[in-house]
Amino acid sequence: MSASRVQDTLRDFVAEREWDQFHSPENLAKSVVIESAELLECFQWNGDHEIDRVRDELADVLTYCHLLAAKLDLDVDQIVLDKLGKTRAKYPVETARGSSEKYDRLPD
Amino acid sequence: MSASRVQDTLRDFVAEREWDQFHSPENLAKSVVIESAELLECFQWNGDHEIDRVRDELADVLTYCHLLAAKLDLDVDQIVLDKLGKTRAKYPVETARGSSEKYDRLPD
Amino acid sequence: MSASRVQDTLRDFVAEREWDQFHSPENLAKSVVIESAELLECFQWNGDHEIDRVRDELADVLTYCHLLAAKLDLDVDQIVLDKLGKTRAKYPVETARGSSEKYDRLPD
């Protein structure tokens, strides 16, 4: 399994239904936040959660992230590693270790 | 590159900084939505967007999705495909094709 | 002080700056969620919060709610009371009292 195989499968799914017409980057960004809020709803009143519900909601967030990445020709794994490189430089181990004060500002 | 290699890299990054103590599933779910809204901010006033800014914000959303998935022992690629299977059953090609009416209800 | 006086003040502020051109209902709805996520950021890693930061972020959420309401000719106080009437009917006191099970579904 790889991210690119997931994206191929999603692309076929969308193409078969002719839904690409709805998938502007802006609409996909809206969809990411809408689904993220449904994920948060699993934790609305306390930290308990039904794992099956969390799994499905997290899958929805990831689905729209993949669709947006594909639309913009971004590699989902590469952009995470690239951003991590920036964050690494910003929060070196020696100063950031265990610090919630620093952590409160993380990540930008 | 694979999702599991990304997760290994993220795990090391978090462990070195002793930040795992902040990463309850609930806090990670909050973080996913906070970063998603920063992604949406790239499109706040119109559909134009700076690709570098979108790339970084999408990376932040994906980073927290990975951290949440790792915390709950979920495979990010597998859960997307599993959810797609459910959505496929719910919106068969013949009835869903090109329909924005159906689409307005999608995905639950 | 009343909601309508707040709206008049906001309207003048926006008009002076000729910002109404950016305020489609869709853009204002995006802005409400963007500001809401900044409010949530005050509570990202725990329940503690700096009251001055919460006050400013909550004000931003309310500001965009007012602007959206004004744009759609909705009375902010009236719509809250109207919706409360519906919720009241849906969750009568005798069945809903102290129930987190019911509460998990609230409000739709």
Added chain:
Amino acid sequence: MSASRVQDTLRDFVAEREWDQFHSPENLAKSVVIESAELLECFQWNGDHEIDRVRDELADVLTYCHLLAAKLDLDVDQIVLDKLGKTRAKYPVETARGSSEKYDRLPD
């Protein structure tokens, strides 16, 4: 009608159902963003919207804003005006007029 009468009505509604136990500031902040995303869902695929649906979702956002404000002893109208004062100082009319460039950074 005034914001304080709305808050009194909401307080009675919550008290009758003994739901105050669920209403930590953190949970209310989560609820504001969850409801905001439902508001955004009215505009997910385009700028069209059903006014009745928008009205109900905006009412839900405002309801949780009121509950959070009441919990923290904040006056919803006053904090909006106070924040507007700060924004006014930051974006004087002469430089901000009609500028989407400035606007893209607004409001912090």
